[in-house]
Amino acid sequence: MVVLAVAVFVTLSSCAVGCPGSTNSTELKLWSIENQPVAVQLASVFKEMESLRWEQARLQQQQHALAQMHKRSHRRRAQQEVGTNILTYGSNDDEKDDPHLSEDDSRRRGDPCFHYTVLDQAWRATNTTTKVKMCDRHVKWKGWYRLYYKGRSLQMPERCVPVNKCGTHSPLWLVGRHPKRRNGIVTRNVCGHWKKNCCAFRSTPIKVKKCRGNYFVYKFTKPSSCYLAYCADINTLVCGRCRRNQSCVSRDKINWRCKRKKRMSSRKIHFFASYPGQLKGKVNRIKYSKVLVNVGRAFSRRTGTFRAPVKGIYQFFFSTQAASAGVKTDLWLVVNGYWVAVSHTHVPRPSSVGSLSTYMTFLRRGAVVYVTHNCGRSWANAASTTITFGGSLLAQWK
Structure with a gap:
């Protein structure tokens, strides 16, 4: 046992002297426990051997990482010197037989978000x-592609593109919206615009995926005929720079720009009207002819209706004065044809009773409101305001 320990020590001592970055700490530590039992000495020797093996593996990994960085840097410089506009990103050739790939790297191996060709044309x-009109039917499409414009990432258009744009006769655009990340790889149809028909050419479907970093990769296929070519939506760059207080606008739907949004001032809408007479039985729509307030001119004296000029929250009120014993009187507030609120009176004996009802609701622009008897x-005269209808805009909805 003592001879074995000495042999192992000699091996470690030779490595300690000849190996780069090593010291004589192993030798000193071994001799410091020379008076310990043989089992303790062997355990210490094996522990030092494992430490050296781990250090050697770490140095190999660092050396491999530096070599890969050097290869990528050299390839990037070569591509820039050539000046090509079609670059390959994330080639699998360097990773096929790499024993140092982590689990995360292994998952990326088949992910098109890390292995695509840059299409910058x-x-x-x-x-x-x-x-000169281009045709993508002549291109040998292989794998996945990411669209660029002068070094800046963008995506395919999701709407019809005018003819003779995108360097071709019939521009190809994506039918349907781009997917979300959770959708993974999806299949989308592609159409070509020609002779005022946005989908005159139905090309072979393509695959699309959204990647982390808010960009898309496409698996393009040969179009059905010539001259068709895949488009890159330049508006992705323009509209993506618009701020929250700006909107992306265009006159010709081709060239877009960011324009400051107009601040919507809350409109003032108020009205109050009365009916200067008596109502009996059923009256489909009360025509309140005496209009006292009509700010915003949303109430019509001729029809007795209120039409919402803007989207928002409105509050209405309507009233009546009943004067017949034993007869119930009902007035209903009608919104877009629906009876939503009632003003009800029932006089058991000869007397006069007034009733007022209110109603608050959200209305879209163009909604129609009126009161039906x-x-x-119901009783009223020219001097009284007992049969009334009014309302106001409380909050405008943008």
Whole structure:
């Protein structure tokens, strides 16, 4: 046992002297426990051997990482010197036989978000017209692609593109919206615009995926005919720079720009009207002819109706004065044809009773509101305001 320990020590001592970055700490530590039992000495020796093996593995991993960084940097410089506009990103050739790949790297191996070809061709932009028309049917499409415009990432258009744009006769655009990240890889149809028909050419469907970092990759296929070419939506760059107080606008739907939004001032809408007479039985729509307030001119004296000029929250009130014993009187507030609130009176003996009802609701622009006299008798004269209808805009909805 003592001979074995000495042999192991000699091996470690030779490595300690010859190996880079090593010291004689192993030798000193072994001799410091020379008076310990043989089992303790062997355990210490094996512990030092494992530490050296781990250190050697770590150095190998660092050396491999530096070599990979050097290869990528060299490839990037070479591509920039050539000046090509179609670059390959994330080739699998360097990773096929790499024993140092982590589990995360292994998952990325088949993910198109990390292995795609950059397609940076300015003529594909939606605002570009060229004399020489291009056709993607002549391209040997292979794998996945990411669209760029002068070094900046963008995506395919989701709407019809005018003819003779994108450097071709019939521009290809994506039918349907781009997927979300949780959707994974999806299949989308592609259409080509020609002769005022946005989908005159139904090309072969393509695959699309959204990647972390808010960009998309596409698995393009050969179009059905010539001259068709895939478009790159230049508006992705323009509209993506608009601030919260700006909107993306365009006159020709081709060239877009950011424009400051107009602040919507809350409109003032108030009205109050009365009916200067008596009502009996059923009156489908009360025409309140005496209009006292009509700010915003949303109430019509001729029809007795209120039409909401803006979207928002409104409050209405309506009243009646019943004067017939034993007869019930009902007035209903009608919103877009629905009876929503009632003003009810029932006089058991000869007397006069007034009733006032209020109603608050959300209305869209163009909603129609009026009051109907369903039954009974309501009393009023030219000097009184007992049969009334009014309302106001409380909050405008943007």
